[in-house]
Amino acid sequence: MYSISTETPADEYEVEALYDLCFAPGRTALSSYRLRDGVPRVADLCLSLRDEHRILLAAIRYWPVRIQEHQALLLGPIAVHPTAQGEGFGAMLMRDSLARARDSGWSRVLLVGDAPYYSRFGFFRLQGVDMPPPTNPDRILGLELGEDSWVGITGTVCRAA
Structure with a gap:
């Protein structure tokens, strides 16, 4: 059994440690x-996935950005503990967080990543x-x-204003 929940301030250290483990400091x-x-995260879209023992297995975060006068979400980082990859x-966090973003009224998301992996979620190369x-x-x-x-x-x- 796994649970997805919104990241809380109490999760900060654990989530940062997961990101350091997966991506290096x-x-x-x-x-x-x-x-x-200096820009606050989009808190309601920053999620963690834990197992039945409350062990953190994965996390995802989003930040507001802009392109000229247009707002967008910057997805990332997303990380899964090496033992759970x-x-x-x-994919569970991606689908859940993107649905929440859509429901919250966001219209566009961007990220820096590998097209072969992210295309399965509908991402495409931005020209x-x-x-x-x-x-x-x-x-x-x-x-x-x-x-x-x-x-x-x-x-x-x-950066978002």
Whole structure:
């Protein structure tokens, strides 16, 4: 039995430790983290997945960003504990959090990641949307939660105001 719940302040240390385990402590040096500096997370979309013993197996976070005057969600990081990878927990968190985002009125999501993995959730390569360097443009992916919500949106992704 597994439970998905909204991350709480009490989860912070454990979630950060999971991210460090999965991505190494140097992860915060990535350019996408500059978009998160000083900006509160979208708390109702930051989720954790735990087993019946309350052991943290996976976590996902979202941050608000903008492209010109358009708002978007920056997905990530998402992590699954190495001992639980391949069990579908990441996919469970993706589907649950994206449904919550849609229900909350968000219309578009972006992330930096591998297209072959994220395309199964509907993500596609964004043309004309740039992340702060150094980011490989082929890894900038988007998902439309609303019809044609990425159509005509171009520019550099910036921190939310």
